[in-house]
Amino acid sequence: MASVVSPKAGRPAWARAQAAVSRLCYMPRRKVSSTAAASTTLSSPLEETPYPAAQVTKRPARRDLLKEAKPFSDFLTDNYHRQHDYLRISLTERCNLRCVYCMPEEGVPLSPPRELLTTPEIIMLSSVFVSQGVNKIRLTGGEPTVRRDILPLMQQIGALRSHGLRELCLTTNGLALHRKLEAMVEAGLTGVNLSLDTLDPWQFQIMTRRKGFDAVMKSIDRVLELNRHGAGIKLKINCVVMRGVNDREIIPFIEMTRKQNIEVRFIEYMPFDGNKWNQGKMFSYSEMLDLIRETYPNLEKVQDHKNDTSKTWRVPGFVGRIGFITSMTHNFCGTCNRLRITSDGNLKVCLFGNAEVSLRDILRKSNNGEPIEQEAYEAMRKIEMDRLQGLTGTSKPLGLPPGEQELLDVIGMAVKRKKEKHAGIGELEHMKNRPMILIDGTGSTPTATSQLSLSRVTASSTGTMRGVPVHLLRPAFQHSQLRLFSTTRRAFDRSKDSKPKLTHVSSSGSAHMVDIASKQPTSRTAQAVCSVLFTSPLPTSLIRENAFKKGDVLGVARIAGIMAAKRTSDLIPLCHPIAISKVAVDLTIVDPERKPEDENSIAGGRIDIRATVSCDGKTGVEMEALTAASTAALTVYDMCKAVDKGMVVEGLRVVLKEGGKSGRWVEGMQKEDKGT
Numbered sequence: 001m002a003s004v005v006s007p008k009a010g011r012p013a014w015a016r017a018q019a020a021v022s023r024l025c026y027m028p029r030r031k032v033s034s035t036a037a038a039s040t041t042l043s044s045p046l047e048e049t050p051y052p053a054a055q056v057t058k059r060p061a062r063r064d065l066l067k068e069a070k071p072f073s074d075f076l077t078d079n080y081h082r083q084h085d086y087l088r089i090s091l092t093e094r095c096n097l098r099c100v101y102c103m104p105e106e107g108v109p110l111s112p113p114r115e116l117l118t119t120p121e122i123i124m125l126s127s128v129f130v131s132q133g134v135n136k137i138r139l140t141g142g143e144p145t146v147r148r149d150i151l152p153l154m155q156q157i158g159a160l161r162s163h164g165l166r167e168l169c170l171t172t173n174g175l176a177l178h179r180k181l182e183a184m185v186e187a188g189l190t191g192v193n194l195s196l197d198t199l200d201p202w203q204f205q206i207m208t209r210r211k212g213f214d215a216v217m218k219s220i221d222r223v224l225e226l227n228r229h230g231a232g233i234k235l236k237i238n239c240v241v242m243r244g245v246n247d248r249e250i251i252p253f254i255e256m257t258r259k260q261n262i263e264v265r266f267i268e269y270m271p272f273d274g275n276k277w278n279q280g281k282m283f284s285y286s287e288m289l290d291l292i293r294e295t296y297p298n299l300e301k302v303q304d305h306k307n308d309t310s311k312t313w314r315v316p317g318f319v320g321r322i323g324f325i326t327s328m329t330h331n332f333c334g335t336c337n338r339l340r341i342t343s344d345g346n347l348k349v350c351l352f353g354n355a356e357v358s359l360r361d362i363l364r365k366s367n368n369g370e371p372i373e374q375e376a377y378e379a380m381r382k383i384e385m386d387r388l389q390g391l392t393g394t395s396k397p398l399g400l401p402p403g404e405q406e407l408l409d410v411i412g413m414a415v416k417r418k419k420e421k422h423a424g425i426g427e428l429e430h431m432k433n434r435p436m437i438l439i440d441g442t443g444s445t446p447t448a449t450s451q452l453s454l455s456r457v458t459a460s461s462t463g464t465m466r467g468v469p470v471h472l473l474r475p476a477f478q479h480s481q482l483r484l485f486s487t488t489r490r491a492f493d494r495s496k497d498s499k500p501k502l503t504h505v506s507s508s509g510s511a512h513m514v515d516i517a518s519k520q521p522t523s524r525t526a527q528a529v530c531s532v533l534f535t536s537p538l539p540t541s542l543i544r545e546n547a548f549k550k551g552d553v554l555g556v557a558r559i560a561g562i563m564a565a566k567r568t569s570d571l572i573p574l575c576h577p578i579a580i581s582k583v584a585v586d587l588t589i590v591d592p593e594r595k596p597e598d599e600n601s602i603a604g605g606r607i608d609i610r611a612t613v614s615c616d617g618k619t620g621v622e623m624e625a626l627t628a629a630s631t632a633a634l635t636v637y638d639m640c641k642a643v644d645k646g647m648v649v650e651g652l653r654v655v656l657k658e659g660g661k662s663g664r665w666v667e668g669m670q671k672e673d674k675g676t
């Protein structure tokens with residue numbers, strides 16, 4: 001029998017492995033008859049191989065595969081028979097933009113690093129969900145590309161494709177995508193949702209409070225370039241439409257689909273903590289369609305997949321498509337198949353729900369409550385490998401956590417309590433929830449299902465439910481974040497303590513902006529006063545004569561005070577921007593008087609300043625009045641300092657405050673409001 005020719009030196013290892021597999025899998029079957037074997041002439045080296053031939057098995061028919069298919073996991077099926085095979089994982093709370101609809105202007109309180117999921121914990125949770133039937137995972141944020149280990153993390157999640165994962169997608173603002181895209185495609189990236197709300201570079205800077213338009217466009221071009229080479233990345237551009245802000249750009253966005261295979265999706269503006277939502281800003285689905293049909297009257301509907309969040313349309317002759325995400329006016333709760341894991345390890349069954357359950361804390365039980373870093377993860381993997389060595393035909397992903405059953409019990413309990421649909425517009429506007437950046441980030445596609453409520457738990461308060469301590473389950477109140485098993489508090493949790501407290505300081509001691517979403521607009525007025533005292537009579541005489549080289553002191557100070565009042569939120573970090581209806585700054589010259597103790601000495605005069613500010617809004621204007629008065633005083637100081645080095649600004653205070661819940665105050669004392 002001839003020997004097998006060995007591979008040539010220098011042949012790539014993958015090629016040698018492929019050839020070996022080919023020899024084993026496609027080797028001709030040899031006859032077992034000894035007589036036939038003796039009379040057979042071997043005519044090729046392949047037939048002379050000394051290795052035993054592997055029998056080629058016939059591929060099972062599709063009908064047989066369907067008969068033997070496992071039913072979808074009960075843990076991921078809710079009481080309305082919705083099967084949740086789509087998981088969104090937030091990788092970080094951080095973002096390199098400050099989009100007006102997504103993040104409060106002052107930012108958000110970030111969790112301590114140890115409270116966030118580690119990479120091994122994300123992989124372990126991904127493995128659990130894939131083992132139960134999840135076939136699509138989307139990585140979100142914050143902005144996921146700012147996470148330092150985003151590429152190795154994607155590679156490890158991509159390895160779950162052999163266990164049933166079909167799609168690995170990314171939601172991003174696109175700033176850094178072009179630098180990492182190729183490596184992401186190699187890791188298994190199949191889809192990109194890119195958030196872009198304007199095609200105007202200047203408007204981009206206003207809406208995101210940052211620069212970066214050119215980098216985003218570069219990322220879009222890079223995706224299209226790779227697709228021309230066969231990358232097969234599904235590219236969708238998400239645009240949150242706000243009335244009076246970017247609604248005029250709907251048509252230019254549609255023009256992007258004329259020659260490019262892009263799906264542009266228009267999202268109805270949604271309420272989240274800190275984004276100053278109001279119904280007047282929302283540009284509805286029907287309004288968008290009417291606007292588009294004025295330019296494209298032949299717009300036609302496209303058949304949607306049953307789980308699509310977007311209602312898809314196309315302009316005949318255009319390569320791409322357009323879609324509408326209508327969470328506010330036409331919810332799609334009935335076909336929702338999505339679950340979310342926040343960056344701190346909470347499971348949210350609904351984007352608009354304000355109740356959450358902690359998976360992170362269950363994971364860490366196996367590590368004494370500490371974050372599971374790579375070293376601990378490798379030890380767990382080794383234990384799992386040893387366990388699986390005695391099992392044959394297992395298809396479970398390697399790396400499932402030791403507390404897998406407890407995780408599944410908690411996940412199943414949360415999914416089972418998912419409501420049929422989320423609240424309506426009137427309720428959503430006033431319902432407490434995380435800022436968007438702490439849920440999904442970057443203007444991503446919403447999940448339209450209801451908030452999780454655990455109020456239907458009927459088991460004994462001292463018992464357990466499938467291994468879950470029932471005494472930890474509580475109804476989801478409107479102004480609280482439910483976090484089962486959690487031992488940490490978020491900075492935006494509201495305290496019910498009635499004791500006096502600093503409203504701009506959270507329970508953890510960090511500064512934050514006061515939430516005024518639930519307040520009703522009222523007419524509000526505030527007056528503030530202060531004085532500029534001179535050390536000699538000269539400044540007041542020169543002001544009266546209008547003889548200063550810098551110009552009219554009182555006129556310039558008045559304008560400065562008015563301008564400052566309008567810019568208060570830019571100067572005082574935690575002040576709300578307010579639509580001021582009136583600003584008045586009055587300056588009065590008080591002439592010098594002779595000091596009573598010395599008839600030969602004449603004291604300097606002074607300028608008395610009074611600033612009055614009014615608005616119709618949800619918060620008071622005391623800060624605007626104080627800013628106007630103090631700025632006017634500083635302007636007087638600046639213009640007079642050449643002739644009086646000893647000036648003093650004093651007496652800055654609020655002397656009148658009207659409107660709002662606290663009523664009317666004069667010189668710090670509450671007065672009866674005679675106007676009501």
